[in-house]
Amino acid sequence: MAATPDLPQVPQPVARVVLDVPLAHLDRPFEYAVPAELAPAAVPGTRVKVRFAGKDVSGFVIARTDVPEHTGKLTRLRRVVSPEPVLTPAVLAAARTIADHYAGSLADVLRLAVPPRHAGAEKALDAKDAPHRQRPTVGKSVAWQRYPAGDAFLHRVATGDAPAASWLAAPTVDPVLDWPAALAEAAHAALAGDRGALIVVPDHRDLDRLEAAVVGELGDGQHVRLTAEQGPQARYTAWLKVLRGHVRCVIGTRAAAWAPVRDLGLLACWDDGDDLLAEPRSPYPQTREVLRVRAVRERAALLLGGFARSVPVQAWLESGAVRDVSTRTSPANVPRVVVAGDEREVERAGAAAHSHLPPVAWSTAHAALADGPVLVQVPRRGYLPTLRCGQCRQVARCPECHGPLGLPAPTAPATCRWCAREATPWRCPDCYATSLRAAVIGARRTAEELGRAFPGTPVIRSGAGEVLGSVGAQPRLVIATPGAEPVAETGYAATLLLDAWALLDRAALDAGEETVRRWLAAAALTRAASDGGAVVICGAAPGVTLAPVEAVARWAPATFAERELAARRELDLPPAAWMTLLTGELADLEAFAAATRHAVHDDVPLETLGPMPAPGGQPGTALLLRTSRDHADAAARAVSAARAIRSARKLPGTVTVRVEPSGAYL
Template sequence: MRSSDRPTDLPADGRDTDDAPRPATPEQLHLLHAAAPRVKTERVQAEPVGPEVPLPVARVVLDVGLAHLDRPFEYSVPAKVADDAQPGVRVKVRFAGKDVSGYVVERVQEPEHTGKLTPLRRVVSPEPVLTRPVLDACRAVADHYAGPLADVLRLAVPPRHAAAEKALDARPVSEEDLPGPGAATAWDCYPAGEALMRRLSGGDDPAASWLAAPTVETDRDWPAALAQAARATLHGGRGALLVVPDHRDLDRLDAALTAELGEGRHVRLTAEQGPQARYTAWLKVLRGHVRCVIGTRAAAWAPVQDLGLLACWDDGDDLLAEPRAPYPQTREVLRLRSVCEHAALVLGGFVRSVPVQAWLDAGLVRPVQARTAPSSVPRVVVAGDEREVERAGAAAHAHLPPVAWSAAHTALADGPVLVQVPRRGYLPTLRCGQCREVARCEHCHGPLGLTSPDAPALCRWCGRAAQPWRCPECFSTRLHAAVVGARRTAEELGRAFPGAPVLRSGSGEVVSSIGPEPRLVIATPGAEPVAESGYAATLLLDGWALLDRSALDAGEETLRRWTAAAALTRPASLGGMVVVCGVTSGVTLPPVEALVRWAPDSFAERELAARRELDLPPASWMTMLTGEPADLDGFASAVRHALDDSVPLERIGPMPAPGGGDGLHLLLRTTRSHGAAAAKAVAAARAVRSARKLPGTVTVRVDPSGALL
């Protein structure tokens, strides 16, 4: 075909008309129409366009504890939930094919994500439970302990209780609810006490390490002092948050605050309250019904409005260390909250913990302590000295030496006597009666002990009865008590003092307080009842059981437990006396010396100096990894890779876990100045391990307590 004969309208595919498909004939179209299925057509109306949503993008923190997901995710806000989806509320979102809980932390106009956003599924509750100050503190704690934010939020925000939200009205604090100024008489014996109260009342944010003076006067003891500090803060128009280790301390503080502020001016936050009662108290704080909160460890996250005071009593108590990841210590939580919210910080106790001593040396806190006169504290006597050995011979080193028996016998004529026993039970540890080797189970090699005088020796690990028992070293069948528990001590003292009533206070049967009547009180550390007018004498038995613990904080913990018992004793001016039994004679032991001179501040200084020489926490930054050897090695290598080459990082271990636990321990140590960078590197290593879904588990503890080292 010539070019002049080609048609001018070619098909769309550019092919010649000879190769193009022929159009269908009318008959073919009719057949195709008849064979096609009948489809019912409906008129589709256009969906009406709703009003434009202001700030249509929500940034949500997911309740997923995976390290590589530790960041906010963006979701679009549907118009039907736009009013309720405010920062701080609980929401449900779609993530990885399932519904996941989370919190809205921010509403913005433009997303950072370039693709299409998934809408929020629903708003669980319009209650803004996660306030911005608490969120900032949670982020700071997560960064400090190299953990995901979601793990900290689980500790900070309690589970929702719908009935509590509906039952509680919204009644904010009015100016009439604020207490008037009060006399801070409990702070008169502290030279810096008046200045501290004045700054709290004026809205300042001082940070203090408070060494409390022992006293048996209820209007001047530590609960009264904390109550007066809270009153001064509330009078200045700001809120107060007070944390104590256990429920017995909380009861004392509750009574002092009620006497200082009146009924209904504060709330308690504890795990013992139950879900509804606890959430109701927490909502009262969130909605501003009250501005004063007291509680145990979990109360450190209470969302107090306009927070002005964060106080903690006995910050060295192990009950204030969180057992759940990322294992924060309440002392550190309160410090970070005080920085984030510009609130005052008061850390009190009869002793000063070594970490607080490090803060004191760094200028982060200021000392507040009394000038203690010898007559204002009980007289301390150490059993087993040279004069007593010359007078009593071997009896000077008995479980109850003559000087302790004499002190108790004299004191029982004037009031109750406290006997602190470091071990609970009857005879928790046994030895061979001939060669003195520790008696162990023949099945699992666990230590043997007695639960009662008539019971057979039982293994403390597997519970099997060792009957008959024969020593594998000398083949003797006689057993000897290696450690005497509180129950056996109560029996011995009951026979030694037949006319005196005996009261036991310990695990499962803790007594809060007693009257002034003469009696013997046998208590384990931390379970000592408060005696009206104080104890006439206190006996501290088996001091070696506390001092010989294989832990970094053995001396610090021993002094803390001794001073807690001694502070319940009458001062020397009223005849009060403390007898320390079972310690090595002829050797200067820092905890014993500090108790005799009542100088807990000098002990903290000495302990911190020793740790600096050995480069141990808190002088250095340290994290403890627990897991299998291959996992630990890979994790430590990832941390080293994430750090700059100029940051020193020392590996110590791996070593067996203390107490025969599962896995091995590996310590990573660097200087305190590089601690923030090291924590960031540990978090990065966790994220890499989580994203790659590597097998095995590595547990991370940043700044592990001295009991674990």
Template sequence: MTGTRRSDRRPADGSPVARVCVDVPLAHLDRPFDYLVPAELDAAAVPGARVKVRFAGQLVDGWLLERADDSGHTGRLAYLEKVVSPEPVLAPEVARLARVVADRYAGSLADVLRLAVPPRHARVEKELVARAAEAGAAPPDAGPGQPPAPPEVGGWRDYPAGPALLRALAGGRAPRAVWSALPGEDWPARYAEAVAATVAGGRGAVVVVADNRDLDRLDAALGAALGPGRHVCLSAALGPARRYRAFLSARHGAVPVVIGTRAAMFAPVSRIGLVAIWDDGDDLHAEPRAPYPHAREVLLTRAQLDDAAALVGGYARTAEAQLLVETGWAREVVADRATVRARMPAITPAGDDPQLARDPAAASARLPSLAWTAARDALRADLPVLVQVPRRGYLPAVACAGCRTPARCPYCAGPLALPSATGAPACRWCGRLAAAYACPNCGGRRLRASVTGARRTAEELGRAFPGVPVRTSGREEVLTTVPGGAGLVIATPGAEPVADGGYGAALLLDSWALLTRADLRAGEEALRRWLAAAALARPGAAGGRVVVVADGGLAPVQALLRWDAGWFAARELAERRELGFPPAVRMASVTGPPAAVADLLAEARLPEGAELLGPVPADGDRERMLVRVPRARAAALAGALHSAAGVRTARKAADPVRLQVDPLTLF
């Protein structure tokens, strides 16, 4: 601001009213508020700029959504206090998307904008302005120049609908596809080809992946396909300065493509022609902050609003993606069965009848003879072996060796775990050591393993195969790649490194830990993790083998054996339709103290046909209620819950209530 006194202020001559979204995440304040633009801030107060305003006696942040000639407010309007920066960080199309996402998830616009626009970094803004001034450059939104030529079809020719997909993208059309990737597929290269086709058609693209390992692979593939300086990465791991610099590059139109983790789902790409997501079943795509949007749903909403193409890809297929196919919203892109059989490794279950006949202990052995033989043969052929173990650590759960009673902490009753072969048992909840533990049931002091973790597995296999290098990849250290020679790689799900030339064998252990979880998505998640690991093995013709220690009659195991994620997704969706579970219906969870949950539901005008399920205990003294409605009434449900939350915040209810529409976990 200038030195103008408050009493001497006058409104700007043109469009003196600013509509502002104030950064106050209270449900009853989820609407724009009108302010006057003082004349001295007229040039800086552009739509999309960050501002500061007086609200309820306090100076708060806000986003200037638009300028108007008049206001519907009959009282006296306050002035904008400050324009934090004239940089229009909030693009109009992103503001529109944020409003739709907030309404879909029963949230407030301020919460969504906090996810969509990264925090300001003043030094980065000054650097960009100075660089443009020194170079006498064209305006920041001049764009990156002429689009490249359409790419070759490449690996998409392995899918009958693949070439048509690329032609549609290059032609400026908006195809929508659910892609089931082949085993061993170089998926970053396929995504790079789809993005290059979109850019060749004169439009931009946004691609979201689950983690930074996938982001690095996609970054390299796009650099090769598009050339330098035509895309940026957006990820919270970049740090404030690099993230904001990448964000502004996209906002100015300096690059046509943005890739990243879920932070990129709101990236301000101009003339967006493609939104894509890889492995949409990964729970990292779900935002843990209110209003808890899922990257897949945000991108699909964006495709709908901007008439853009959509690509949902992965080795596995979620029930949500299957619903897109069955409703006709998207077409599936899959290879024919002959190609699948030629590309997939030889997959064998260790728990079916023929294996049990040869090895009766296979039903209970953690590493049955079939798995041991597959690993031995691969190592003898000088090939690496991947061992997927669902649990990290050494022995994450132990029990009394005498009576098998689970070992619990004497202070807080939490589960005891062993950190190493020589370490003392420690509580996983409070961290206290229990060196003098004695079983309260029989008095025994010896402990046995209840659950075996990745580090203990590495120790056991290192003894079983002496002289063979053993590497671990998990939470403490995640490997990206491993060499192609003989070696053992023990990895937790999602941390499997890529082996040079592919693995000779992949062993999928402790399947019960995935299949017996009390979760609606247990089978879907187990298959997703198995397919991701099996996809790293060599084809069967080149000696690749996969052994899954599970009963071959189970549906997820059958889908793995046939490499048919679409069949399993269709089965899952049909079962959920019959039982009334998402995505066949819409559900919302209401979590909080019992009185607060009852208060909110009493205020909510739920749509006709809404069912209340629960309550069930949540963490602490809280409880959880589920509300189920048909998909056609999803908007009415979200609106009713948001309005009820607004009534509670308006009267300053003491106990907060957490609202989640379509939560990942229901139980």
């Protein structure tokens, strides 16, 4: 079709551009004329500079057309930043779906999906010849032999099928059978089928273990590592290698979920319930959902693994969206789990059975230290992170901001954990007492106590600021906070899970789910019962049957996920219901909720819950919007419309919107 007289005389003279502008009412493509000198380079997917509202604005060309929809004169593109088509159609489509799902803007999602350009990386990679990529042959799996459906899953991946699976990994201290080896074999199957593989893990320590397994399975040079912690040039270089097809296997943390892998055949995620896989920037997408959307759109296999199963994955399992590829675990193949404080121990030890380190934990650790290292998981970092009044036992709070007081060191004064002010002198506002006592024992104080309880035994710590990746097989005590447990060379001889109540008593919807996930992750580093491995849970409420404690004691994460989902269905809580968390000033929240109700259809019941204090000690107020899961898409569109109205009217104040917030925010 011939171009109109007002447009440049070039093929497809109209460029549709998505602007890097986060304003909700501008979340749509804009049309620009393509000058003749820019026509060859301004292909879909390239970065461009355009004039918008009197300023130079960055954007992406998403399409070229012959005839504009706009009836007036079009502004011309200013320049093409790089001829590299960095935004692929598959990533663009997934980004649009995620933006709609989380009631966000496409610009915000693209900022997460496409890393910033680094000109030096482009030039350096242009100067190199593309490496010869070898297609591996189908190999015999080893790690998947323990799972009845393992070979069938790998076969479907290798033959171009797109199975979606939930995988409960069986614990082992043998690296040939452990989860990194299983994920590496799954990637091998995808590459053997001439397709790509993308594997996401929560943190760099998991990534180091996975990378060692991938190199052992595929060899050197067959994958790239992609994380947000890489320098700009290293990250962009790795990303370009994937974009250009130099490699087709990507491993990384949350940032790797958007990697533009060609002919994607497998998307895998380890420990999808980890909060590190929830994006902290708007629109706050969860990596699990990003991978699911990409798997559906690109007809790729999806594998969601872990020692525990998240409740959202359990909902997908019951709906048929994913299938189970797990196996039954024999009691001999998992560590023996003991719950301290039962009736028999109380009869023997009296009140000491409920102490910070009960006799059964001490005796288990003492016997295990003769054969290897002992892991001690402490749920709080620091020295004494929480203090109480010594007389009335109320939580001690800062007189300035009312934040909780803690003791950072043995000789340090009580300090507020929010504003860092020293609370000296301190007086209880309820009983006027001035004495303080410990409410929670931190990792540093625990290390001191255990050093005295086990004289002559080396004590090392792994936590914030000093996270260890691994430890040797020598007898020692390893004190770690949840998520920072190092891997022992031959597995831990025993594991102590201290202060169980501190995890179970968290005021969050996912307290039980998170507790099971953290405990099983630590217990999985322990030797099996057949090799003498034992786990002791200390500090659980005596005389009460707690579902998380029972799930770990029986090693039954699937049963726990089923019961947790059933309970949430009864209470109409996520993921059984759709929910959005709004935080800000109360007047702004009420206006936003009213705009959302006005935008939603009459047949969509939208319930408002609150107001309530903002979660996590944040300033401001919170409101919850809730509807049934069947009306989730309509409700998300209504929230998007309310954001657009607020943005267009330039209303003062800030309303933060989290669609489907994680349990930590509820």
